Amino acid sequence: xxxFLLLLFFPLCINSVSVEDRLSxxxxxxxxxxxxxxxxxxxxxxxxxxxxxxxxESYFKPEFGNGKIYFDLGNTNFQLGGYPMAIYxxxxxxxxxxxxxxILENLNLALQELNLKPIKSxxxxxxxxxxxxxxxxxxxxxxxxxxxxxxxxxxxxxSIYKNLAIVSTFISCCLLxxxxxxxxxxxxxxxxxxxxxxxxxxxxxxxxVSVKPVLAGTKVKVLDYKENGYWLKITTxxxxxxxxKQDNIRLL
Amino acid sequence: MVKLLVCFLCVAxxxxxxxxxxxxxxxxxxxxxxxxxxxxxxxxxxxxxxSQDSFKIGGKSLKVTPVQETSISPTSTLQISIFKFDLTxxxxxxxxxxxxxxxxxxxxxxxxxxxxxxxxxxxxxxVTAQTTNTNLPVLKLEAIINAPAKIYPGQKFTVTxxxxxxxxxxxxxxxxxxxxxxGFEKIGTEQIKDFEQQDWSVREITQLLLAKKPGDYxxxxxxxxxxxYQIKNGSRLYLQPSIQAEAPPITLHVxxxxxxxxxxxxxxxxxxxxxxxxxxxxxxxxxxxxxxxxNVELEGDGNLESAPPPELxxxxxxSGLFRVSDLPPTQEIKGKxxxxxxDLRPLSLDIKAIPSxxxxxxxxxxxxxxxxxxxxxxxxxxxxIKSKEAPLPKPGQGxxxxxxxxxxxxxxxxxxxxxxxxxADLQNLPFGDWRVLWVFPxxxxxxxxxxxxxxxxxxxxxxxxxxxxxEILNSALKLKPxxxxxxxxxxxxxxxxxxxxxxxxxxxxxxESLPKEGIIGEVRAFxxxxxxxRFSGQGYKIDGTSIKQARQLFYKI
Numbered sequence: 001x002x003x004f005l006l007l008l009f010f011p012l013c014i015n016s017v018s019v020e021d022r023l024s025x026x027x028x029x030x031x032x033x034x035x036x037x038x039x040x041x042x043x044x045x046x047x048x049x050x051x052x053x054x055x056x057e058s059y060f061k062p063e064f065g066n067g068k069i070y071f072d073l074g075n076t077n078f079q080l081g082g083y084p085m086a087i088y089x090x091x092x093x094x095x096x097x098x099x100x101x102x103i104l105e106n107l108n109l110a111l112q113e114l115n116l117k118p119i120k121s122x123x124x125x126x127x128x129x130x131x132x133x134x135x136x137x138x139x140x141x142x143x144x145x146x147x148x149x150x151x152x153x154x155x156x157x158x159s160i161y162k163n164l165a166i167v168s169t170f171i172s173c174c175l176l177x178x179x180x181x182x183x184x185x186x187x188x189x190x191x192x193x194x195x196x197x198x199x200x201x202x203x204x205x206x207x208x209v210s211v212k213p214v215l216a217g218t219k220v221k222v223l224d225y226k227e228n229g230y231w232l233k234i235t236t237x238x239x240x241x242x243x244x245k246q247d248n249i250r251l252l
Numbered sequence: 253m254v255k256l257l258v259c260f261l262c263v264a265x266x267x268x269x270x271x272x273x274x275x276x277x278x279x280x281x282x283x284x285x286x287x288x289x290x291x292x293x294x295x296x297x298x299x300x301x302x303s304q305d306s307f308k309i310g311g312k313s314l315k316v317t318p319v320q321e322t323s324i325s326p327t328s329t330l331q332i333s334i335f336k337f338d339l340t341x342x343x344x345x346x347x348x349x350x351x352x353x354x355x356x357x358x359x360x361x362x363x364x365x366x367x368x369x370x371x372x373x374x375x376x377x378x379v380t381a382q383t384t385n386t387n388l389p390v391l392k393l394e395a396i397i398n399a400p401a402k403i404y405p406g407q408k409f410t411v412t413x414x415x416x417x418x419x420x421x422x423x424x425x426x427x428x429x430x431x432x433x434x435g436f437e438k439i440g441t442e443q444i445k446d447f448e449q450q451d452w453s454v455r456e457i458t459q460l461l462l463a464k465k466p467g468d469y470x471x472x473x474x475x476x477x478x479x480x481y482q483i484k485n486g487s488r489l490y491l492q493p494s495i496q497a498e499a500p501p502i503t504l505h506v507x508x509x510x511x512x513x514x515x516x517x518x519x520x521x522x523x524x525x526x527x528x529x530x531x532x533x534x535x536x537x538x539x540x541x542x543x544x545x546x547n548v549e550l551e552g553d554g555n556l557e558s559a560p561p562p563e564l565x566x567x568x569x570x571s572g573l574f575r576v577s578d579l580p581p582t583q584e585i586k587g588k589x590x591x592x593x594x595d596l597r598p599l600s601l602d603i604k605a606i607p608s609x610x611x612x613x614x615x616x617x618x619x620x621x622x623x624x625x626x627x628x629x630x631x632x633x634x635x636x637i638k639s640k641e642a643p644l645p646k647p648g649q650g651x652x653x654x655x656x657x658x659x660x661x662x663x664x665x666x667x668x669x670x671x672x673x674x675x676a677d678l679q680n681l682p683f684g685d686w687r688v689l690w691v692f693p694x695x696x697x698x699x700x701x702x703x704x705x706x707x708x709x710x711x712x713x714x715x716x717x718x719x720x721x722x723e724i725l726n727s728a729l730k731l732k733p734x735x736x737x738x739x740x741x742x743x744x745x746x747x748x749x750x751x752x753x754x755x756x757x758x759x760x761x762x763x764e765s766l767p768k769e770g771i772i773g774e775v776r777a778f779x780x781x782x783x784x785x786r787f788s789g790q791g792y793k794i795d796g797t798s799i800k801q802a803r804q805l806f807y808k809i
Contacts, residue, residue, distance in 0.1 A: 019675045027672040038565040039578035056678060064680040068671045075670050102669040109667055133684035140683040140691055147695040154702055176692055183686060 026052050030072075033079060043080065050076045064133045067096030071103050078110055084216035086110045088191040088250045091219060095252060096131050114217040132182070138174040146172045161178075187221040190234070190249040198242025202231030209242035221249065261317045271296045275352040275363035282370045287479060288339040292352060292363070298323065298331040298358035307335070310350040313416040319694050338424075341371045341492060389480030389509050395430055403463050403506045404616050406522045406558045408439060413474065413499070415455040421495065422488070423478035428457070429471040430502065436461040436469070462558070466508035474499040513621050515612040517567060521559045523613035523622060525552025530609050530626035533593065537632040543577075546606065548592045549628065554613060556585050561592040562611050569607030573600050598633045613645060651774035721748035725806055729799055739786055742802065746775050749809045771809055778805055 008134050033045030053073050062069055074089035090107035097103060101121070108118035130138070146168035153161035195216045198209040214220065214236055223241070224233035232249060235241045279685040282288055294302060307314040316335040324330040337352075346369055353362040392415070399409030431442060439460040446455050481488040509518075533545040550559060561583065564577045577595035584591045606629040614621055615638040662806040671677075683691075719745075728741030743763060751759035754774055763779040766772050778801070 004574055019678070023673045023675070027670070030670050039576060040565075045577065060678040061682055062678050064685040066677055066681065068677045072670055072673065075667060078667055106667050106669065133681045136685065136688045137681065137683050140688045143691050143695055147699060150699050151702060154699075154706060172692065176689065179689060183689075237780050 017179070021161075022052065022056070026072075030076065045071075045194065046076055046079045050080065063092075064136075065096060066133075067093040067100075067103070067131075068245040070096070071106075074103075074106060074110070078106065079112075083110045083113045084193040085250075086221075087114070087217045088193060088252075091189075091252055096133060098129060098131055111217060114215060114219050116215065135175070135179065135182075139172065139179060142175060143172040165234055187223060188251055189219060189221055190232075192216050192218045192220060192244075192248060193250050194248040195247040196244045198236075198240060198244055200242065202226035202233075202243045206243075209240060210237055214240075214242075214244070219252075220249070269552050270361070271356045271361045273302065273354055273356075273361045273363040275349060275354065276366060277349055277368045282342070282368065283487055283489060286341050286370075286488070287492075288342065288368070288768045289634035290337050290339070290349065291319075292335040292337060292354070294333045294335070294354065294356065294361075295324075296331060296333065296356050298329050302333055303355040304335075305359070306353070306355035307337070308353045309337075309339075310476050314352060341490065342407065344370050346370075389419050389421065389491060389495055390417060391421055391476065391478070391495045391497040393474060393476050393499045395474050395499040395502060397430075397502065397504070399504075400616055402616055402619070403504065404509060404614065405463050405465055405506060406461050406520055407554055407616060408460055408555065410458050410460050412458045415457075415497075415783055416449075416452050417477065418452055419480050420482065420488075421478050421480050422490070423476055424494070425475070425477045427473075427475045429474060431457065431459050432469075433459060433461045434469065435464070435467065437464055438462075463506045466506050468491070469504045469506065471502045471504070473501050509614055510619055511744075513609070515621055515623050516611040517562070517623065518612035518614065518621060519560050519563055521550075521554065521611070521613035521616050523552060525554045525559075525611075525613055525622075525624060527551045528609065528611045528624035528626045530545075530629060532606070532629055532631075536630055537634065538598065540601060541599070543595050544606070544631065546592075546594045546596065546609075547587050548594060548609060548611075550592075550611060550624075553588065556588070556590040559590055559613070561594065562609050563594060564594060564609065567607070567610060570596075573598065573603055574606075575599055598631065601633050601635060603631055604635045670729055721745050721752055722806075724748060725802075729802070739782060742782070743779055746779060746806065746809075749806060752774065753809050755809065774805060775809070778802070 029045050029049045029052075033042050033049065036042035036045055053069060053076060057069055057073065070093035071087045074086045074093060077083070077089060078085035087107060087110045090103055090110060093103045094100070094107065098121075104119070104121055104186075111118050142143065146165055148166055149161050149165035153159075153163075153165045192214050193216055195213045195242070197213045199206045200209055214234075218236060220234040220236050222234050223234050225246075226233070228241070229246055231243045232246050233241065233243050234249070274295075275290060275292045276293075277288055277290040277367050292307070296302065304316060304318065305313075305315050306601055312701075314337055316337045319334040320337050321333045338652045346367055349366045349368060350787045351362040351365050352361055364391060394414040394416070396412040396414060397409065398412065400407065403409060411433070413428055413431065438570060441459075443458045444455065445458070446453070448454070474494065475498050477494055479490045479492075483489070509520075513584070527550075529549045529551075531547045531549075533547050534543065538544055546564075549560060561581045563660075564570045564574065570576070574596045577597075579595070581592045581594040608628050609626040610623055612621055612623040715754065724741055725745035728738055728745055731741065744759070747759040747763075748757065750756040750772060756766075763776050763783070766776040768776060
């Protein structure tokens with residue numbers, strides 16, 4: 001039996017060890033890039049780091065994680081001069097860890113490189129300061145508590161359980177409503193990664209909305225899409241609305 | 253009827269035929285002895301191959317030249333293939349272009365014959381005089397390479413084709429591989445020069461090429477062919493036969509740079525150059541990490557256009573002490589001087605000067621290398637307020653290499669905070685994704701299940717409390733006849749029994765309401781008798797006979 005269990009868990013252990021080694025190598029490569037003596041070495045090191053991080057990100061897809069990998073991706077892109085992509089990854093990291101001042105600081109540095117306005121940290125109520133993952137965890141916990149209290153109130157004659165169950169169910173419903181609103185009614189946001197002019201409609205033949213393009217690194221809201229998502233209708237922070245190709249934007 | 257059938261078959265064949273051959277001459281009118289050129293257009297399925305050797309005109313083989321193959325549309329399998337052909341000149345009159353047959357796939361198809369006109373020239377005598385002229389048309393082709401004896405990568409040279417001819421010639425075909433310059437880089441476009449040399453007309457076509465890589469480059473035979481013609485009354489009179497000229501094949505050797513004596517700083521520059529000067533375009537005193545711009549000027553008769561900038565990152569005195577910009581330096585050529593503007597940043601407070609820059613180049617004539625050095629430029633590096641010094645060990649005494657080695661870690665340039673990731677950082681947080689929303693309906697469902705289960709149990713308990721009629725009878729008979737509940741229990745037992753046996757719809761009926769007939773009547777009579785005794789004031793006693801009677805009547809139901 002013990003042998004069977006070992007055989008079962010051995011591959012898992014190996015897999016875990018190889019990921020750790022890989023992460024350790026990534027860190028060393030990043031440091032090597034920072035300490036490189038010439039540009040060629042620096043670029044090579046950071047490009048290796050970027051490649052490994054992208055592979056890990058696409059394999060594990062930690063979009064509901066703690067955001068550290070996105071922060072590292074942002075830093076690596078920054079070091080390589082890819083400021084729009086750095087900004088994109090910093091926003092992704094900030095979404096998962098909104099109170100992290102380091103992410104905000106680096107994001108503002110990247111925005112500065114592209115001559116864009118820096119952003120300020122939002123001060124809001126406790127709940128809305130939480131990242132989405134923690135809001136979901138909170139909802140889960142409250143719903144579970146409501147269930148157990150409801151069960152206790154159902155089988156027990158004590159009214160305190162019933163009252164607490166009602167309160168916790170009410171809170172759970174409020175959290176559920178807020179999460180539903182976030183998922184289905186708040187607009188999708190994105191970051192422009194290639195400066196692009198906005199067009200009046202979905203097609204290259206249409207006129208430009210304005211002469212000035214939307215600069216790379218700008219955070220925009222996506223309102224609609226056409227041609228199976230090839231063209232996206234967006235609105236800029238200035239309120240300008242127009243269409244651009246989906247290649248020029250990365251969705252958060 | 254037969255005619256109709258034949259017509260139908262022809263139309264059907266035409267409609268369903270997927271190969272169409274069309275042959276036309278290129279002009280409506282030709283002149284006597286002018287070569288007849290034409291075009292064959294074949295529409296066919298792309299999987300059906302055309303046999304180029306199968307073209308025939310009037311039963312005789314026809315030589316064709318493929319021109320183009322194109323698809324009708326991206327979604328269609330139909331393809332159009334175009335071929336050119338030439339026929340010999342004809343005498344004046346109306347001529348017929350016979351049908352041209354060709355094999356496409358496994359079948360042979362033919363074009364529809366068409367007619368064309370051949371016009372005569374106005375003066376037959378003039379033509380006769382030309383043909384008796386002893387100056388027959390002559391065409392000569394020469395390929396000339398204007399290059400140094402030894403060609404090295406980065407060197408330029410010209411290739412020239414010289415056509416020498418008398419009279420007028422219309423060229424039909426030119427194969428000039430040197431002008432393509434396979435393996436070389438073409439600089440600019442072809443230059444064409446026409447001039448007369450005694451009785452000859454000369455045309456020179458020149459192309460400038462740049463050697464890129466060492467190796468042997470073979471160019472096949474160069475060929476040109478065409479027809480001589482004369483101008484008669486504004487139109488051309490072509491002479492037969494066609495004339496051709498060839499130039500022999502050529503092999504160009506591009507030699508590699510010799511490895512003997514090659515300096516480390518050599519990066520492909522071809523000399524000779526006479527001087528190298530470096531000047532600062534920024535102040536001599538800078539803060540640590542600030543940008544310093546150097547203007548490096550290279551002067552000489554060498555190949556300035558292909559001269560690369562000096563690689564400062566690898567030169568002694570620069571490596572580890574300066575960070576060179578990753579953007580390529582700007583370059584400008586003025587006369588015999590090429591200037592490079594190079595950006596770099598000092599990384600140490602120990603820097604006192606920008607070291608001498610070494611620039612090496614190759615001399616093709618002597619197959620040797622030479623190096624030029626610029627002078628040192630004083631530079632003072634101060635501590636900036638924000639930046640921290642990156643401590644570097646000074647070059648030790650007795651080290652074989654001039655390049656200082658260092659093992660410290662320099663500070664990151666602009667941002668920091670790279671997090672060393674753990675495997676847990678790659679995972680999603682537990683219960684932190686959208687699937688958690690499903691918990692609500694599931695738990696609600698389980699809660700409702702529990703609620704229903706509880707209701708069901710309560711109902712079962714209620715049902716379990718209901719006793720049968722027999723149990724009530726036994727309970728009643730256990731009591732003493734004077735017990736207050738005796739009569740009610742007994743009456744209830746009989747009513748319930750009647751209801752259980754289907755004699756009554758409901759047990760909730762008073763005995764006086766029962767019918768008098770049948771077993772129900774007997775029950776009524778029994779209960780009424782008991783009731784009379786109860787209310788008679790005598791008190792009633794039910795002895796064993798009455799109990800037995802009650803049991804008998806009960807089980808009789």
